[in-house]
Structure formats: C-alpha cells, structure tokens
Amino acid sequence: MSAILETRGLTKTFGGLTAVDDVSFALQKGELLAMIGPNGAGKSTCFNMLMGQLxxxxxxxxxxxxxxTGLGPRQIWRRGVGRTFQITATYASMTVVENVQMALLSHNGEIFRVLPFAHRMHRDRALALLDMVGMAAQADRHCAVLAYGDLKRMELAIALAxxxxxxxxxxxxxGMAPRERLALMELTARIxxxxxxxxxxxxxxxxxxxxHAHRIMVLNRGAxxxxxxAAxxxxNPLVQDVYLGGGTVFGRAEKTDA
Known part of the structure; x- marks a missing residue:
C-alpha cells in the first residue's frame, strides 16, 4: 500500500505553547484512520495544518x-482533499439538492459564470450523491428544517461532490444521537x-x-x-491512563481543544 497522506515532524507552537509536537504518521489509500485524544490534545490544530488553515x-x-506544506485551503482542496467540520455550514435558504449543486458548480469552476441558472445545473449528479448518503428522498426540502443528523449526511454529500x-x-x-453516530460512520466505512x-x-x-476505524492513533499534549x-x-496502558480512563491527561482534566 502507498500513503495518500503523510506528515513528517509536524509541529505547531503558539508562543510558549506547543499544540502539536513532532507528529509523523501516514494514511494509506483506502484506509479509515481515527485520530483520538482528550480535549486539548491538538487534534483540531493538526487538522487545520493538514488543510492549510494554519x-x-x-x-x-x-x-x-x-x-x-504552505498551500492554502483552496489549493489543497483542488488537489483532491475534502473536509467536514464539527459544526455544519450550509445554505439554509436553499434546498438539500441545491446545496449539493452549488458544491458541484464550485468543483467545475462554474459558480459565477452560470449562477442565474444554478438550479438547473448538475441536478442528476447531485441526486446521485444524495442517494449515496441516504438523502435523496429529502432532496427538495430546505436545509433549515432538517434534523441535525440529516445535515451531517448532506455535508458528506457536499464533500463528496x-x-x-x-x-x-x-x-x-x-451533536448526533448514538444511533445516528453509528449509522453515519457505517455509511462512511461503506464509501x-x-x-x-x-x-x-x-x-x-x-x-x-x-x-469502524481500520487503525487508530492517539494524541496527548500535542504528541x-x-x-x-482497536485491540x-x-x-495500551498509556492510552488507558491518558484517555480511556476518564478523559484526563496524566491526572489533569483538559478543558479546551488546541
């Protein structure tokens, strides 16, 4: 197997705080890799560096x-990297299918050229993506009335566009109910x-x-x-002490995610 994503010595400091400390890992093609750790471990900071936000x-x-390294989010996105976020961001005034159509228009560089006709463009492809995530039946509903779990599935369709x-x-x-969480990750694993x-x-x-993860890596205090x-x-005794045994970091509770 060959690595689709690799980091070597990835480090981020904010003044005297080291949020991510010399992190090296490789993600193989077709792999579902989980990054876990207590609050404050540096997971979000690591993600923001991978996607060019930091x-x-x-x-x-x-x-x-x-x-x-050093490329901006749009340049990295153009190279084939998608992202979903902790809090969904959608066009609430648009329908589900229109949100996915907008993502397809952006992918094809057509946003400004065909904006007055956007609702007619790529509808079949958008519906196919919604069908993939189990949202085709809600294609013409407005996002403002969707349940949170449905918004998450729509966000996945947008990322796949x-x-x-x-x-x-x-x-x-x-923010999802336990049953919704498992269903979303089963969907992700299938994709x-x-x-x-x-x-x-x-x-x-x-x-x-x-x-669901094929492999798991654990961060603590940025490292x-x-x-x-999973087994x-x-x-792992260190993981049990640091994370699984109550969400504390060597006996000290963390309150914020770096």
Missing part, C-alpha cells in the same frame, strides 16, 4: 508524495470500501472509533503516543 511551525505534509481522494472529517458525529476514498477522522465516541488497531489501542 501554517506549521516546522515539519511537512505530503499528499500523494507531493509537498503541500468534489470527488476527493482524501476526506478529513473533524468530529463527524458531534471508503466502495469508492476507495481515504478518510482521517477525529472522534470522541469510542464505540464509533473502535467499531503522538500510540498507534495501532492494540485498548490494551
């Missing part, structure tokens, strides 16, 4: 063997298997992580402290 203090990020080779999912099940998309996701729900499959992570 420049690293040192280290490098590679996509398909090409250095993407770019036909990404890599998908970064930051807390994809945040990984069927479409060959590689996924890196952060998550606090251990049922989701252990039930990568463990990596392995190896469960059995």
């Amino acid at each position: 420049p690293p203090t040192s280290g490098a990020v590679y996509l398909d063997g090409e250095v993407i 770019h036909d990404p080779k890599l998908l970064l999912m930051d807390e994809p099940t945040a 990984v298997a069927e479409q060959g998309v590689s996924v890196l996701f952060t998550e606090h729900d251990m049922d989701v992580v252990f039930g 990568l402290i463990a990596e392995g499959n 190896e992570i469960r059995a």
Whole structure:
C-alpha cells in the first residue's frame, strides 16, 4: 500500500505553547484512520495544518508524495482533499439538492459564470450523491428544517461532490444521537470500501472509533503516543491512563481543544 497522506515532524507552537509536537504518521489509500485524544490534545490544530488553515511551525505534509506544506485551503482542496467540520455550514435558504449543486458548480469552476441558472445545473449528479448518503428522498426540502443528523449526511454529500481522494472529517458525529453516530460512520466505512476514498477522522465516541476505524492513533499534549488497531489501542496502558480512563491527561482534566 502507498500513503495518500503523510506528515513528517509536524509541529505547531503558539508562543510558549506547543499544540502539536513532532507528529509523523501516514494514511494509506483506502484506509479509515481515527485520530483520538482528550480535549486539548491538538487534534483540531493538526487538522487545520493538514488543510492549510494554519501554517506549521516546522515539519511537512505530503499528499500523494507531493509537498503541500504552505498551500492554502483552496489549493489543497483542488488537489483532491475534502473536509467536514464539527459544526455544519450550509445554505439554509436553499434546498438539500441545491446545496449539493452549488458544491458541484464550485468543483467545475462554474459558480459565477452560470449562477442565474444554478438550479438547473448538475441536478442528476447531485441526486446521485444524495442517494449515496441516504438523502435523496429529502432532496427538495430546505436545509433549515432538517434534523441535525440529516445535515451531517448532506455535508458528506457536499464533500463528496468534489470527488476527493482524501476526506478529513473533524468530529463527524458531534451533536448526533448514538444511533445516528453509528449509522453515519457505517455509511462512511461503506464509501471508503466502495469508492476507495481515504478518510482521517477525529472522534470522541469510542464505540464509533473502535467499531469502524481500520487503525487508530492517539494524541496527548500535542504528541503522538500510540498507534495501532482497536485491540492494540485498548490494551495500551498509556492510552488507558491518558484517555480511556476518564478523559484526563496524566491526572489533569483538559478543558479546551488546541
């Protein structure tokens, strides 16, 4: 297997605080990789560097063997990297299918050229994407009336509209009921298997992580402290002490995510 995403010595400091500390890992093609850790471990900071929202203090990020360190979010997106966020951001005044159509228009560079006719463009492809995530029946509903779990599934369809080779999912099940969480990750795992998309996701729900991730890496105080499959992570004494035993970091509760 070859790595779709790789980091080498990725580090981010804010003044005297080291939020991400010399993190190196590789995500293989077609892999579902979970990044876990207590609040304040540096997961979101790491994600923001991968997607270009934050420049690293040192280290490098590679996509398909090409250095993407220093590129902006749009440049990285154009190279085939999609992202979903902890809090969904959609056009509430538009319908579900129109939101996906807008993503397809952006992917094709047509936003400004055909904006007056946007509602007619790429509707069939948008409906196919919504069908993939189980939202085709709600295609013509306005986003403002959707349940939160449905918004999350629509956000996944929007991310897939770019036909990404890599998908970064930051807390994809945040705010969802337990049954909805498992259903969303089952859907994601199916897309990984069927479409060959590689996924890196952060998550606090251990049922989701252990039930679906091919491999898990654990951050603590910005550093990568463990990596392995579900059984190896469960059995790791340091992980048990730091994370699984109550969400504390060496006995001190963390309150904010770096």
